[in-house]
Amino acid sequence: MLELAGVSLSFVGLTAVAGLDLRVADGTICSLIGPNGAGKTSVLNLISRFYTPQTGQVRFNERDLLKLPPHRVVEIGIARSFQSPTLFKNLSVLDNLLVGAAHLSKPSVVEDVLRLPRSRQHERLARERADHALEFLKLEAVRDRVAGDLPYGHQKLVDIGRALVADPRLLLLDEPAAGMEEAQKQWLANAIMHVPDEYGAAVLLVDHDMGVVLRVSDNVIVMNFGSKIFEGPPGEVRHQPQVLAAYLGTERGGTVHDAQA
Amino acid sequence: MVQFGQDVIGGLGFGAIYALAALGLVIIFKTSRLVNFAFGSMGTAVAMILWTLLSAVRLPLVAAWLLALVGAAVVGALTDEALLRRIEQAPSLIQITITLGLFIGIEGLVGVLWGYTPKPLPELTSGGSLRVGPYFLTPDQLLIVALTLVLAAALHFVLERTRLGLAMRAIAQDRDTAMLMGVPTRRTVALSWAWGVLLSGLAAILVAPAVSLSPTMMDQIAVFAFAAAVLGGFGSLAGAIVGGFIVGIVGNLISAYLSTNFQLTFIFLLIVAVLYVRPHGIFGSAAQSRQ
Numbered sequence: 238m239l240e241l242a243g244v245s246l247s248f249v250g251l252t253a254v255a256g257l258d259l260r261v262a263d264g265t266i267c268s269l270i271g272p273n274g275a276g277k278t279s280v281l282n283l284i285s286r287f288y289t290p291q292t293g294q295v296r297f298n299e300r301d302l303l304k305l306p307p308h309r310v311v312e313i314g315i316a317r318s319f320q321s322p323t324l325f326k327n328l329s330v331l332d333n334l335l336v337g338a339a340h341l342s343k344p345s346v347v348e349d350v351l352r353l354p355r356s357r358q359h360e361r362l363a364r365e366r367a368d369h370a371l372e373f374l375k376l377e378a379v380r381d382r383v384a385g386d387l388p389y390g391h392q393k394l395v396d397i398g399r400a401l402v403a404d405p406r407l408l409l410l411d412e413p414a415a416g417m418e419e420a421q422k423q424w425l426a427n428a429i430m431h432v433p434d435e436y437g438a439a440v441l442l443v444d445h446d447m448g449v450v451l452r453v454s455d456n457v458i459v460m461n462f463g464s465k466i467f468e469g470p471p472g473e474v475r476h477q478p479q480v481l482a483a484y485l486g487t488e489r490g491g492t493v494h495d496a497q498a
Numbered sequence: 499m500v501q502f503g504q505d506v507i508g509g510l511g512f513g514a515i516y517a518l519a520a521l522g523l524v525i526i527f528k529t530s531r532l533v534n535f536a537f538g539s540m541g542t543a544v545a546m547i548l549w550t551l552l553s554a555v556r557l558p559l560v561a562a563w564l565l566a567l568v569g570a571a572v573v574g575a576l577t578d579e580a581l582l583r584r585i586e587q588a589p590s591l592i593q594i595t596i597t598l599g600l601f602i603g604i605e606g607l608v609g610v611l612w613g614y615t616p617k618p619l620p621e622l623t624s625g626g627s628l629r630v631g632p633y634f635l636t637p638d639q640l641l642i643v644a645l646t647l648v649l650a651a652a653l654h655f656v657l658e659r660t661r662l663g664l665a666m667r668a669i670a671q672d673r674d675t676a677m678l679m680g681v682p683t684r685r686t687v688a689l690s691w692a693w694g695v696l697l698s699g700l701a702a703i704l705v706a707p708a709v710s711l712s713p714t715m716m717d718q719i720a721v722f723a724f725a726a727a728v729l730g731g732f733g734s735l736a737g738a739i740v741g742g743f744i745v746g747i748v749g750n751l752i753s754a755y756l757s758t759n760f761q762l763t764f765i766f767l768l769i770v771a772v773l774y775v776r777p778h779g780i781f782g783s784a785a786q787s788r789q
Contacts, residue, residue, distance in 0.1 A: 336676065363661075
């Protein structure tokens with residue numbers, strides 16, 4: 238469904254992504270890992286259309302993504318969470334989630350203000366999706382809290398929930414586990430694994446936590462200096478010498494798990 | 499004491515006018531982060547259009563009112579579409595200069611089109627004062643206060659209970675993120691401009707019978723309304739309403755017991771005092787001011 242071919246992106250004097258090929262298949266979980274500065278977040282930002290690559294193609298379900306402005310990306314079924322959550326901090330958790338449904342239908346202003354059927358129908362759909370996300374991410378207890386007052390880990394979940402409410406076919410997650418406690422990470426990994434079944438969405442995950450990545454992924458892509466240095470199932474990643482070298486900067490033995498420790 | 503109560507009531511009418519105009523300022527500021535300094539002269543233009551519809555076109559009162567207010571909303575949306583959208587990313591000093599320029603430009607244009615001779619607009623209602631206990635109220639005052647409260651309640655409903663309101667609140671918080679979520683930001687901001695200018699126009703129409711029409715009729719009212727918005731925290735609807743009534747009542751008391759000339763001085767002293775105690779206004783929060 239998502240296909241990047243020969244994508245290169247450089248900022249003044251700095252190559253962020255160099256000739257990257259990447260595919261995410263329907264209903265699968267693909268992870269992008271690599272050392273800091275490897276270009277992982279740049280890839281997500283390319284897909285979100287914050288950046289335009291100098292060369293290469295980005296296609297989503299046969300559509301040329303590069304022809305869309307950033308705010309239309311969600312309409313064709315790509316939603317995302319951010320490294321540091323960009324919530325509407327003074328709005329309630331529920332309202333934050335409801336904004337995620339903004340693009341699902343567009344009743345006119347008159348319909349909205351007079352609460353005509355189409356507006357009510359939108360509201361019902363948005364509420365259903367929000368309620369489902371609250372349950373899925375175990376956020377029911379904080380539903381009416383002001384988002385900005387929540388602990389960091391919860392804010393990250395709300396950010397993910399808002400993306401799920403948007404009914405994506407592809408969910409981009411940018412370091413969802415960063416800043417979370419171990420138990421919460423395990424729980425989150427479990428939730429991410431259920432996204433394809435529960436929401437019918439594929440996941441492209443960027444994260445540093447090797448435990449989470451190896452557990453949830455169908456396919457792992459390792460990047461270094463903007464290029465792909467390995468791609469394969471999680472079972473094979475940890476023994477690849479070039480991956481270890483990228484993480485440790487040496488050729489010494491061990492596994493990626495050691496490198497993270 | 500009865501006299502004092504009467505002086506308080508006397509301030510309600512103007513208080514409601516300031517509240518309406520302040521609401522217009524706040525609703526625009528919330529979504530577009532722009533202070534529409536042109537709100538006074540835009541209101542004047544709407545009142546002048548109403549005068550033309552009534553005296554030259556001879557439309558019935560209600561039809562003329564509706565047409566003038568719809569016109570105000572359209573002008574508001576067009577102003578955003580044609581002019582302010584282009585300075586969205588500009589430094590705030592430039593934005594302020596543009597809306598101030600708009601204020602002077604529209605005031606001048608109104609002068610050219612309608613002239614500087616004061617024109618009367620008829621009172622909205624007829625009949626003598628109403629008696630409530632020991633106090634007296636004119637029907638116009640009552641109508642203006644009621645209309646203001648009803649409109650404020652409607653606005654509150656739209657903001658808190660509708661999808662459009664959610665879009666406005668989301669944009670007020672973080673416009674870029676709202677846009678990424680598929681919120682129609684452009685349309686929503688244009689709509690809040692329509693609302694804002696409509697409210698300014700309504701304030702001008704309502705105050706016109708009391709001050710008579712002239713290009714500069716809203717100058718002083720605009721200053722008081724701006725003061726009301728600041729007092730209320732510039733961003734809060736309730737703040738704009740409460741601020742409006744406080745400015746109206748305090749202003750009237752000062753006219754009654756000191757001198758009309760001291761109104762502005764004391765209102766601004768009051769603002770200094772309030773902001774000293776609550777730096778973000780009566781209803782404002784630190785988070786709101788930071789954005």
